[in-house]
Amino acid sequence: MSNSTTTSRGFTLVEMVVSVALFAIVMLVCVSTLLALTAANRKVHALQSVMDNLNVTLDGMVRDIRMGSVYDASAACSSNPGGGPKDCTQGGTQFSYEPYGNGPSGIATVYKFDNNPGDCGQSAVAAGCIVRSKNGGPFQVITSPQVQIQSLQFFLVGASKGCSVTPCDLTQPKVVIEIKGTAPVLNSAAKSTFHIQVTAVQRLLDL
Secondary structure, eight states, rough: OOOOOOOOOOOOOOHHHHHHHHHHHHHHHHHHHHHHHHHHHHHHHHHHHHHHHHHHHHHHHHHHHHHEEEEOOOOOOTTTOOOOTTEEEEESSSSEEETTTTTTGGOEEEEEEOHHHHHHTTTTTTEEEEEEOOOTTTOOSSTTTTTTEEEEEEEEEEEEESSSSSOOOOOOOEEEEEEEEEOTTTSOOEEEEEEEEEEEEEEOOOO
């Protein structure tokens, strides 16, 4: 008879240490990536909420302007080459109109750009907001304090009716609203820049 000896060999201490270290590194990378994705998702939702607020405000403003009449952007017009007395072909920071069903009072609704951070409830130096006056009342802020409006321009054509003025106006009143600004990202110093442009054409025929 012959005796045979079988030797079973397991992991060494060095192999175990290397395996645990590699596992820890992989888990650290995975957890860091997961946390970064979660933070990015929160920031996107916060930014979307701010932008939704601005879009709702802008939609309401455009809808009211379309239903209104007697457009006028001459009060704060930068330049108006080729336009009528109430037009502003090169853009202005204020726009007024008589809302639908205003009656004989003739009190206009006024939108304008306010670049005073104190009025807008903001601390940033370069911040601004959109304000509105209805029925001759004081101006009130209609944009969220988190949204920093840097530029608001109203481009108006066709505000003068018929050919009673020079040049002859046979254009349906139309205003293009251009807004530029920034919105903060939650828990971050970064900001998202936006540039929005919408057009409102008066529904009441004015040719």
